[in-house]
């Protein structure tokens with residue numbers, strides 16, 4: 604830390620901007636709310652760490668009852684395993700010899716499971732696991748309607764499960780089917796109907812695999828917007844929600860069970876017109892892939908335009924509340940993509956920095 608940086612014990616106003624903050628009271632309440640939901644049912648939580656990329660947060664989630672974590676990228680899994688997370692599901696395909704060699708190194712140190720949806724990839728994983736003298740856990744990703752990756756439900760999944768069972772260096776662990784097309788449907792009844800349809804496909808596919816005498820241990824799905832549906836759907840063993848710890852403006856439109864804990868502390872750097880406010884956070888510090896961010900405690904803007912290092916907020920009339928030099932907190936429109944733009948997170952409680960957490964998975968996109 605250099606002389607211009609704020610440390611533990613500093614007040615939020617002393618932190619230079621743009622910086623990422625997590626409000627600990629809100630964060631802890633979000634963690635507790637999810638734990639309470641899971642305590643009342645039989646489904647477990649394996650939170651997605653793509654949302655935080657932060658080993659301290661993963662450790663807190665495990666301490667609060669999570670059975671392990673999900674990762675989207677191998678680089679995230681490497682970081683988490685090296686910080687003591689012992690049970691990891693990579694909900695993504697790991698393809699190509701360079702990555703598969705790294706995957707074996709991670710598998711040596713923890714209970715690792717990786718998603719597959721292709722027989723050639725299964726063969727490559729099996730050969731590498733055999734050469735490394737280990738047994739690699741795999742789950743089949745089933746396409747439950749999102750139409751991203753995944754094998755079709757039913758017989759095509761049973762066929763791939765049989766293929767895996769012929770490979771002794773692989774351990775077939777079960778199925779995952781992420782209903783990403785449902786998680787932010789604005790109408791709750793519609794979200795429930797579509798999610799149940801997706802989970803019915805997944806559970807019916809489990810039945811078909813079991814009917815082929817293949818044991819299915821894991822049946823995984825669920826995001827923050829569907830945790831209350833998928834997390835109570837009979838047959839689902841674990842849910843993958845991750846954003847619930849932070850939330851963002853987009854998710855808050857679909858769900859108010861959790862509150863916004865993540866903000867980008869920013870400075871007003873220009874007031875070029877009465878109705879225009881310019882902050883020092885742009886797409887290099889605040890994700891701009893979708894949605895509209897919001898300034899906490901300030902009336903909604905007509906528009907927010909993001910350039911690399913600026914955000915330009917236009918109001919319907921004179922905006923008297925903000926002057927050059929003021930610091931504000933911006934709630935991201937997408938927490939997971941915003942976290943990847945920062946390498947540390949100021950953990951604050953009632954305006955004081957209580958801790959600084961490394962976002963060790965920042966930029967780990969390989």
Ligand SMILES: Cc1ncc(COP(=O)(O)O)c(C=O)c1O
Nearest residue numbers: 694781826827828843844845846
């Ligand atoms: C495979 C997978 N599982 C789970 C999630 C759920 O994450 P969230 O909590 O952001 O809804 C995602 C989000 O993109 C995902 O890709």
